[in-house]
Amino acid sequence: PVFVKRAKTARDNNRDLGLCRVLLAELERHQDAWPFLTPVSQKSVPGYRKVIKKPMDFSTIREKLVNSQYQNLETFIIDVNLVYDNCEKFNEDNSEIGRAGHNMRKFFEKRWTELLKQ
Numbered sequence: 001p002v003f004v005k006r007a008k009t010a011r012d013n014n015r016d017l018g019l020c021r022v023l024l025a026e027l028e029r030h031q032d033a034w035p036f037l038t039p040v041s042q043k044s045v046p047g048y049r050k051v052i053k054k055p056m057d058f059s060t061i062r063e064k065l066v067n068s069q070y071q072n073l074e075t076f077i078i079d080v081n082l083v084y085d086n087c088e089k090f091n092e093d094n095s096e097i098g099r100a101g102h103n104m105r106k107f108f109e110k111r112w113t114e115l116l117k118q
């Protein structure tokens with residue numbers, strides 16, 4: 001039978017937040033995470049802020065998670081994907097940071113689909 005959409009419960013949101021914590025911890029300790037651990041500083045990368053309108057990095061995502069700024073898994077995934085989209089915009093695919101971005105995106109896609117299938 002077609003499953004009637006049920007209202008999202010607080011339990012659903014708590015489950016989502018647990019998934020965000022697990023996923024972010026795995027991203028932070030991935031060996032290719034190094035370009036994404038802290039905000040890109042204008043000093044170390046001149047022109048970055050001119051090109052990238054919505055900077056995002058794993059420490060900022062951590063901060064938002066700790067301050068309950070993610071209502072659900074979706075808003076969390078949007079920020080994680082922003083890290084990778086910014087990376088693709090600014091870096092050549094065939095560069096250290098560009099490759100790290102592609103590797104991290106692939107890893108993230110794999111992990112959250114595995115965790116959601118459970």
Ligand SMILES: Cc1ncccc1N[C@@H](C)c1ccc2c(c1)OCCCO2
Pocket residue numbers: 034035036037038039040041044045087090091097
């Ligand atoms: C994600 C990203 N995209 C574009 C540029 C940089 C970054 N990441 C920052 C953290 C970074 C990574 C490597 C760096 C760097 C800064 O300092 C300048 C000297 C070379 O080493």
